[in-house]
Amino acid sequence: MSPEIEAPHATQPDIWQGRESLSLHDFMAAANAAYYAGRDPLGARGDFITAPEISQMFGELIGLWFADLALRAGVGANCAYVELGPGRGTLAADALRAMGQGGLSPPIHFVETSPVLRERQRAAAPGATWHESVAALPEDQPLIIIANEFFDALPIRQFQRTGAGWRERMVQRTPPAFTLGKQDCVADIPLPLSDAPLGAIVERNFASETIATDLGKRILRQGGALLIIDYGYEGPATGDTLQAMTQHRFADPLDAPGTRDLTAHVDFGMIAALGRTLGLRPQPCIGQGAFLTALGIDARAAALTRANPARADDVKTARDRLVEADQMGQLFKVLALRHPDWPVAAGFA
Numbered sequence: 001m002s003p004e005i006e007a008p009h010a011t012q013p014d015i016w017q018g019r020e021s022l023s024l025h026d027f028m029a030a031a032n033a034a035y036y037a038g039r040d041p042l043g044a045r046g047d048f049i050t051a052p053e054i055s056q057m058f059g060e061l062i063g064l065w066f067a068d069l070a071l072r073a074g075v076g077a078n079c080a081y082v083e084l085g086p087g088r089g090t091l092a093a094d095a096l097r098a099m100g101q102g103g104l105s106p107p108i109h110f111v112e113t114s115p116v117l118r119e120r121q122r123a124a125a126p127g128a129t130w131h132e133s134v135a136a137l138p139e140d141q142p143l144i145i146i147a148n149e150f151f152d153a154l155p156i157r158q159f160q161r162t163g164a165g166w167r168e169r170m171v172q173r174t175p176p177a178f179t180l181g182k183q184d185c186v187a188d189i190p191l192p193l194s195d196a197p198l199g200a201i202v203e204r205n206f207a208s209e210t211i212a213t214d215l216g217k218r219i220l221r222q223g224g225a226l227l228i229i230d231y232g233y234e235g236p237a238t239g240d241t242l243q244a245m246t247q248h249r250f251a252d253p254l255d256a257p258g259t260r261d262l263t264a265h266v267d268f269g270m271i272a273a274l275g276r277t278l279g280l281r282p283q284p285c286i287g288q289g290a291f292l293t294a295l296g297i298d299a300r301a302a303a304l305t306r307a308n309p310a311r312a313d314d315v316k317t318a319r320d321r322l323v324e325a326d327q328m329g330q331l332f333k334v335l336a337l338r339h340p341d342w343p344v345a346a347g348f349a
């Protein structure tokens with residue numbers, strides 16, 4: 001069978017490159033790099049679905065959030081629309097359309113490593129500029145940065161408290177299993193957690209911390225804000241949040257690396273604390289349901305239903321999925337960090 005006609009789930013990349021053991025961080029980084037490079041994982045026929053793929057209302061409300069903030073900050077369209085890991089570009093397309101109706105067309109900058117997804121994004125947002133990393137973002141204008149389900153895909157490290165001290169969790173190749181490293185890792189444990197009970201697991205996401213710090217410094221120099229929407233918690237906290245998804249089901253994270261989506265919950269407490277230390281203003285972390293409700297999702301749902309009464313049930317189902325507490329409304333959280341001289345961002349009332 002030629003590679004062109006293989007099913008998306010058929011190929012198993014070799015993430016091991018001759019090695020028998022990797023830290024969980026290196027395992028997750030290699031598995032996700034292979035996973036995202038080779039496929040579009042989104043949508044009903046893929047592995048998972050995200051808020052912008054559920055309804056146009058999500059991106060539209062974020063577009064209005066962006067426009068409101070840029071206009072009240074007095075920068076108008078002289079402010080880049082930045083998105084981290086834009087997936088199919090659906091959020092950006094909906095956001096930019098909503099902004100365009102209000103006369104605002106900011107320059108578009110995407111940070112994306114996957115060539116497959118870059119192609120999808122090119123079709124959705126033809127005028128965008130792509131970057132491999134946040135370091136390459138423009139330096140001459142304010143940045144309003146959106147990250148929906150981006151930070152959860154970055155590789156975590158996990159540490160476990162043992163009788164001998166804190167040890168890093170490793171992954172062995174055959175048979176696939178977690179093991180523990182030999183080095184003492186107490187220096188990597190946040191101070192409030194260092195006395196956690198035996199067996200406790202602590203996660204650190206140094207990649208997220210580095211990206212949030214780099215972006216925070218840019219916002220301080222250039223003006224702007226960072227909006228993070230993801231599933232997560234307000235640490236410091238213990239717990240193992242690593243998960244794998246394939247075809248909309250949870251799977252064993254160690255099985256078939258590179259063919260399923262590996263994620264971990266985002267520590268919003270850590271990112272807010274980093275921002276505060278840098279001099280940014282974090283707004284209180286709230287649920288996605290409360291955020292979208294404050295931005296007016298019910299009015300938008302009513303307008304869509306009036307425009308097309310035959311779609312009333314679909315609009316209601318999508319609205320409930322995004323907002324209700326037993327669906328995405330509580331598990332998904334929203335954090336905004338802004339320049340200290342910028343106005344308070346909408347949606348957090």
Ligand code: SAH
Pocket residue numbers: 032036042050051052053084085086087088091111112113114117132147148149150153154
């Ligand atoms: N934000 C989109 C897609 C979420 S999936 C949505 O809500 O639908 C995660 C996205 O992050 C994908 O676009 C993936 O290719 C990208 N990504 C994952 N790791 C990345 C990295 N290290 N650098 C840049 N982009 C990355």
